[in-house]
Amino acid sequence: MAKFQLLSGETIIGRGQMALHQKQFLRTKPFSGNIYVTNQRVCFYISMVGNPEMDLHLSGVKGFSVGKKALFTAVTIYSQTGENYVFTGFPVKKLQDWLRQAGVQEI
Numbered sequence: 001m002a003k004f005q006l007l008s009g010e011t012i013i014g015r016g017q018m019a020l021h022q023k024q025f026l027r028t029k030p031f032s033g034n035i036y037v038t039n040q041r042v043c044f045y046i047s048m049v050g051n052p053e054m055d056l057h058l059s060g061v062k063g064f065s066v067g068k069k070a071l072f073t074a075v076t077i078y079s080q081t082g083e084n085y086v087f088t089g090f091p092v093k094k095l096q097d098w099l100r101q102a103g104v105q106e107i
Contacts, residue, residue: 004036004045004052013037014098016091020044020053021069028086035087037098042077044085054085063107064099075099078107 006012014037019030033046033053042061044054054077062078072088075095079085087095100106 004034004043006038007040010038010040013039013101014091014094016089016094018044018087018089018091018095020046021074021086021088022053030088035091035095037095037102039102042099042102042104044087058102058104061104063105064096065107066096077104 016035017032018035019032021028021030031046031053033044033049036043041055041057043052043056046053056077056079060080062080064075064077067074067076069086069088073092074086074088075092077085077087077099096106
């Protein structure tokens with residue numbers, strides 16, 4: 001399992017355990033892992049997987065939105081290339097604040 005590494009000049013704004021919901025055939029499946037929001041990028045590492053599932057420089061983030069996934073509050077992060085990343089978990093409200101602190105706009 002790879003460990004999250006800070007880049008030169010990078011500082012952590014927030015991090016926490018969350019679930020990333022990804023499409024698997026006709027359904028979506030939650031994958032548990034850790035999200036990291038820094039002053040330069042947003043990353044998500046699935047537990048027990050070596051490479052990041054999401055590693056977006058802040059300039060590559062179009063924005064985020066808040067909605068519902070079943071009964072849970074969800075944050076969706078949109079990339080400039082059209083990819084969507086849906087997160088749920090205990091720190092979902094903190095994630096919104098971390099993204100705002102990083103300069104990501106709510107859309």
